[in-house]
Amino acid sequence: xxxxxxxxxxxVTEMGQEVTMRCQPILGHNTVFWYRQxxxxxxxxxxxxRNRAPLDDSGMPKDRFSAEMPDATLATLKIQPSEPRDSAxxxxxxGLVFGTSGGxxxxxxxxxxxxxxxx
Amino acid sequence: xxxxxxIPAALSVPEGENLVLxxxxxxxxxxxxxxxxxxxxxxxxSLLLIQSSQREQTSGRLNxxxxxxxxxxTLYIAASQxxxxxxxxxxxxxxxxxxxxxxGKGTSLLVTP
Numbered sequence: 001x002x003x004x005x006x007x008x009x010x011x012v013t014e015m016g017q018e019v020t021m022r023c024q025p026i027l028g029h030n031t032v033f034w035y036r037q038x039x040x041x042x043x044x045x046x047x048x049x050r051n052r053a054p055l056d057d058s059g060m061p062k063d064r065f066s067a068e069m070p071d072a073t074l075a076t077l078k079i080q081p082s083e084p085r086d087s088a089x090x091x092x093x094x095g096l097v098f099g100t101s102g103g104x105x106x107x108x109x110x111x112x113x114x115x116x117x118x119x
Numbered sequence: 120x121x122x123x124x125x126i127p128a129a130l131s132v133p134e135g136e137n138l139v140l141x142x143x144x145x146x147x148x149x150x151x152x153x154x155x156x157x158x159x160x161x162x163x164x165s166l167l168l169i170q171s172s173q174r175e176q177t178s179g180r181l182n183x184x185x186x187x188x189x190x191x192x193t194l195y196i197a198a199s200q201x202x203x204x205x206x207x208x209x210x211x212x213x214x215x216x217x218x219x220x221x222x223g224k225g226t227s228l229l230v231t232p
Contacts, residue, residue, distance in 0.1 A: 048218070091162060108153075109165070110165075112161065
């Protein structure tokens with residue numbers, strides 16, 4: 001049963017500390033998304049990769065957030081320094097795009113999320 | 120920017136009732152529309168995906184319709200059960216969002232025994 005995995009599932013940290021969240025997409029998927037969910041804003045896109053290349057990170061505060069895909073089996077989202085307003089649930093999702101059409105993946109499969117609390 | 124709205128924000132119904140959840144979006148140039156389910160403290164589970172060329176999709180007691188020209192979708196749940204209690208999220212992807220999903224705020228459903 002293929003699943004997207006995320007670690008850690010929960011993280012409590014103090015303001016100013018670095019936070020790194022990891023995602024393992026479903027094997028063979030070539031598209032990875034990072035979303036953030038808060039009560040006020042709902043689910044918002046932070047960054048989006050295809051074939052490990054970043055295609056859209058316009059939703060991310062560039063001064064403190066960074067997203068990378070060191071290899072096809074790992075995506076990371078880093079916050080440095082963290083702030084209380086970063087407290088949220090961070091979801092990773094993966095999907096598969098066929099061919100070279102550049103269109104969206106048919107379905108995005110979501111991980112369980114990382115629940116982050118910055119004190 | 121694509122705006123997705125879901126009505127109602129919350130809904131409580133007795134078990135056995137049929138119900139309809141509504142979703143509207145502002146830009147009709149979408150590729151797909153998806154309905155997700157989210158249980159408290161959990162991730163998202165995809166329920167139904169409707170491609171822009173399709174009108175509806177069905178899975179068990181769930182039926183989702185899409186009227187792309189008017190920017191609307193409905194999720195119909197037949198014979199609701201307490202296990203259907205969850206938040207239901209509607210999302211669309213389009214060229215301008217880079218194919219990322221634009222989500223509504225969700226409808227929180229409670230089905231009482």
